[in-house]
Amino acid sequence: MIYWTIARQFVLITHIVPVLSALAVWICLSCGLIIGSIFKLTLICGGTGTRGSAVGVAKGFVGLGSGVYACIFQALQTTGESALDFLPVIAFFFIVCTTLPASILLPTKDKADTCIIKSESTPLHFRTMYVSLLLLGTVIVGTSLIELLNENDTSEGRRERDYKKVLMILAIWLGPIASLLFLPRQQEGHLLMNSESIPVANNIHNDEILPPDEALRTEGEKKALLSKHQQSYMPKASFVEEPKDLNLLQMLQTPSAWLMLWTTSILVGSGTYKTNNMGEMVDSLGFPKAVTPATIALFSVAQALARVVTGVVSEATLNWRNVHSCCVHYGIPRPFHLLVASSIAVLAHLLLAFSTSQVWFVLASTISGISFGMVWPLMVLIVGEIFGVTNHGQNYMFYDGFSKAVGTIFLSGYVAGTVYEEHAEPDDPLTCYGTACFQKTHLLVAAFALTGAAASLALQFTSRHAYMRINEIHTP
Numbered sequence: 001m002i003y004w005t006i007a008r009q010f011v012l013i014t015h016i017v018p019v020l021s022a023l024a025v026w027i028c029l030s031c032g033l034i035i036g037s038i039f040k041l042t043l044i045c046g047g048t049g050t051r052g053s054a055v056g057v058a059k060g061f062v063g064l065g066s067g068v069y070a071c072i073f074q075a076l077q078t079t080g081e082s083a084l085d086f087l088p089v090i091a092f093f094f095i096v097c098t099t100l101p102a103s104i105l106l107p108t109k110d111k112a113d114t115c116i117i118k119s120e121s122t123p124l125h126f127r128t129m130y131v132s133l134l135l136l137g138t139v140i141v142g143t144s145l146i147e148l149l150n151e152n153d154t155s156e157g158r159r160e161r162d163y164k165k166v167l168m169i170l171a172i173w174l175g176p177i178a179s180l181l182f183l184p185r186q187q188e189g190h191l192l193m194n195s196e197s198i199p200v201a202n203n204i205h206n207d208e209i210l211p212p213d214e215a216l217r218t219e220g221e222k223k224a225l226l227s228k229h230q231q232s233y234m235p236k237a238s239f240v241e242e243p244k245d246l247n248l249l250q251m252l253q254t255p256s257a258w259l260m261l262w263t264t265s266i267l268v269g270s271g272t273y274k275t276n277n278m279g280e281m282v283d284s285l286g287f288p289k290a291v292t293p294a295t296i297a298l299f300s301v302a303q304a305l306a307r308v309v310t311g312v313v314s315e316a317t318l319n320w321r322n323v324h325s326c327c328v329h330y331g332i333p334r335p336f337h338l339l340v341a342s343s344i345a346v347l348a349h350l351l352l353a354f355s356t357s358q359v360w361f362v363l364a365s366t367i368s369g370i371s372f373g374m375v376w377p378l379m380v381l382i383v384g385e386i387f388g389v390t391n392h393g394q395n396y397m398f399y400d401g402f403s404k405a406v407g408t409i410f411l412s413g414y415v416a417g418t419v420y421e422e423h424a425e426p427d428d429p430l431t432c433y434g435t436a437c438f439q440k441t442h443l444l445v446a447a448f449a450l451t452g453a454a455a456s457l458a459l460q461f462t463s464r465h466a467y468m469r470i471n472e473i474h475t476p
Contacts, residue, residue, distance in 0.1 A: 001087070001088060001091050002023060003020060003023045003024070003027065003087060004084060004085075004087035004088055004091070006019060006020060006023070007020060007084050007087075008082070008084055008085075032397050032400065032401065033397075034098060034102065035062070035397070035400070036392075036393040036394070036396055036397040036400075037393055038058065038102075039055065039058070039380045039392070039393075039396060040389065040392045040393045040396070042054050042055055042058065042380075043055075043380070043381075043384040043389050043392060050126075050315070051315060051381065052310075052311040052312060052313075052314050052315025052316075052318070052377065052381060053126055053311050053312045053315060054126075054311070055311045055377045055380050055381055056307050056308040056309070056310055056311015056312055056377045057126065057129045057130070057133070057308055057311065059307035059308075059311065059373075059376045059377045059380070060129075060133050060304045060305070060307045060308040061129075061133065061304075062307075062376070063300065063303050063304035063307050063373055063376070064133065064136050064137065064140065064300060064301070064304040066300060067136075067137075067140040067296075067297060067300040067301065067304075068136060068140065068169060068173055069086075069090065070140075070293075070297075071139060071140055071143050071165075071169055072089070072166055072169055072170075073086045073089075074143065075161065075162040075163075075165040075166045075169070076089070076161050076162075076166060077161075078160065078161060097174065122183070122184065124183055124184070125180055125183055128176045128179060128180065128183065129176060129177075129180075130308070131176065132172060132173065132175075132176035132177070133304065133305075133308060135172045136169075136172055136173060137301040137304060137305065139168075139169060139172060140297050140300060140301055141297055141298060141301055143297070144293050144294045144296075144297030144298070145294060145297075245387070245388030245389070245390040245391065246387045246388055246391065246395070247391045247394070247395075248391065248394050248395055248398055251387045251391075251395055251398075254387075254462075255458075255462045256386055256387075256459055256462045256463045257387070259455045259456075259458050259459040259462060260335070260338075260379075260382060260383075260386075260399070260455075260459055261399065261402065261403070262451070262452065262455045263338050263342060263375075263452040263453075263455045263456050263459070264338075264375055264379055264399055264403045264407075265402065265403040265406050265407040265410075266342070266345075266407065266411075266445075266448045266449055266451070266452040267338075267341055267342065267345060267371060267372065267374075267375040267403075267407075267449070267452060268372070268375060268403040268404055268407040268408070269403070269406070269407020269408055269410060269411035269412065269445075270345050270349065270368065270371065270372065270407070270411060270445045270448075270449060271303065271368065271369070271371070271372025271373075271375075272404065272407060272408040272411070272412050273407075273408070273411040273412035273415075273416055273441070273445065274299065274352075274365065274368050274369075274372070275296060275299065276408070276412045276416075277412065277416055277420075277438065278292050278295060278296055278299075278365075279292045280420065280432070280437070280438075281352075281361075281437075281438055282295070282361075283433075284432050284433055284434060284435075284437040284438065285355075285356065285361065285435065286433065287358050287361065291358060291361075291362070294362070295361070295362050295365045295366075298362060298365065298366045298369070299365050299366060299368070299369035299372075300369070301369075302366045302367070302369030302370050302373065303369040303370065303372045303373030304373060305370075305373065306369065306370040306371075306372075306373030306374045307373045307374070307376050307377050310337060310341075310373070310374045310377050310378060311377040311381075313337070314332075314334050314337050314377070314378065314381065317331060317332040317336075317337075318331050318332060318333065318334060318467075318470070319331055320332060331467075333460055333463065333464075333467040334378055334381055334382050334385065334467075335378075335382060335456050335459040335460045335463060336456070336460060337374060337378055338374075338375070338378055338382075338452070338456040338459065339453050339456035339457060339460075340374070341370075341371045341374035341375055341378070342371070342449045342450070342452040342453035342456055343449075343453055344367060344368075344370055344371040344374070345368065345371035345372075345445070345446070345449040345452070346446045346449045346450055346453070347367060348364050348365075348367040348368035348370075348371060349364075349368065349442040349443070349445045349446040349449065350442070350443075350446050351363070351364035351367065352364040352365070352368065352438070352442045353435075353438075353439045353442035353443050353446070354435070354439075355435075356435060371449075375403075379396065379399050379400065379403075380396055382463075383395050383396045383399060384396075385463075385466055385467070385470060386463050386466045411441075411445060411448070415441055415444055415445075416438065416441045419437070419438065419440045419441045419444075420432055420437055420438065420441075423436045423437050424437075
């Protein structure tokens with residue numbers, strides 16, 4: 001709200017740019033604190049076999065957030081209204097949908113650090129979130145395509161606020177999330193047995209397992225709540241029993257940290273480069289302006305879908321018993337999926353480098369959204385699995401912030417800006433037409449993504465001991 005009052009000059013100050021910059025940094029920090037704490041809680045208190053899905057769903061909502069806000073803003077904006085006037089709406093959602101629920105529902109730090117690992121989620125919880133994400137993605141894509149088809153009509157006449165559309169989006173967005181509070185949950189001691197591995201609600205060794213009746217009589221002690229027969233379907237230990245818990249400085253002294261940082265910075269930078277320069281790419285290729293929001297919408301939906309699918313698939317493949325992959329006894333370690341994401345980025349930017357038609361441009365942009373989306377849940381999960389969960393908040397936020405800052409500044413700012421200026425019009429350095437405006441940048445991004453793929457292979461080797469421990473923990 002302070003940013004809005006100053007930007008709209010309701011409050012006059014002398015040095016407006018530094019003040020707005022400082023406020024923007026503060027907003028980013030506050031969002032980062034919330035994101036870091038939520039994902040740490042997800043890793044600590046999530047069930048084995050469901051952490052990847054939970055992180056993927058959460059990252060999916062984060063990925064669709066910008067598209068949802070764009071649709072709400074589009075429905076509320078009237079002719080001639082400034083985009084800055086949407087900031088109070090964002091502030092309202094931040095308080096009602098984030099601050100208040102977090103202060104009421106989330107455990108304190110002391111309780112989180114001593115959390116007994118148990119999973120209360122059921123398949124119904126995840127299906128509810130998948131339906132919400134699917135409907136949100138449909139609304140975003142549909143809205144963008146309608147705007148694209150009605151490009152000439154939307155520019156004529158006066159636009160009125162569409163409150164019905166806003167209410168529909170809010171119902172699809174917040175309704176399923178609120179319903180999670182009322183859906184049946186798994187009860188401690190009566191965990192549902194299915195094909196997914198579910199963690200033991202304790203912190204013991206396998207030879208300390210007692211029958212259920214004796215375990216219940218010794219409540220309060222660190223004993224198993226399930227029988228030996230049930231234990232055969234379950235991992236021997238919980239996620240937080242990983243012996244390696246590194247703080248930020250200790251983490252940065254390991255080769256794995258720098259290999260992962262290189263890969264994630266390239267993948268994140270390649271995505272932000274695409275979104276930051278989407279309008280200029282469309283203009284340089286001579287496409288209609290309405291292609292820009294439509295392509296951004298498809299990019300947003302693709303990366304949100306990739307976040308969800310990557311979380312689910314990486315969790316499932318991590319526990320495969322009949323697959324012997326690089327450097328581990330069985331299963332596919334999560335760094336392998338960074339290799340997949342890097343390979344997809346190479347393909348996408350090679351297609352973008354030589355795209356001259358709208359179809360290929362939109363298709364390649366959508367593919368690039370997949371590689372961009374894959375990195376986010378992998379970043380959360382790999383940091384926790386390799387470097388531990390005790391300091392997961394600060395470790396993850398280092399990767400989140402560093403990859404955004406360095407990747408965006410280097411690829412989107414320096415590389416793309418330099419190439420664009422080289423091919424700009426002689427009399428107008430801010431205007432460029434033709435495939436050459438971004439072709440070299442796409443090729444450079446593809447080359448960097450290749451090095452990211454090599455770094456991902458190396459990360460599989462340097463992190464092999466962490467995933468061997470996970471193999472042992474998950475071995476029945």
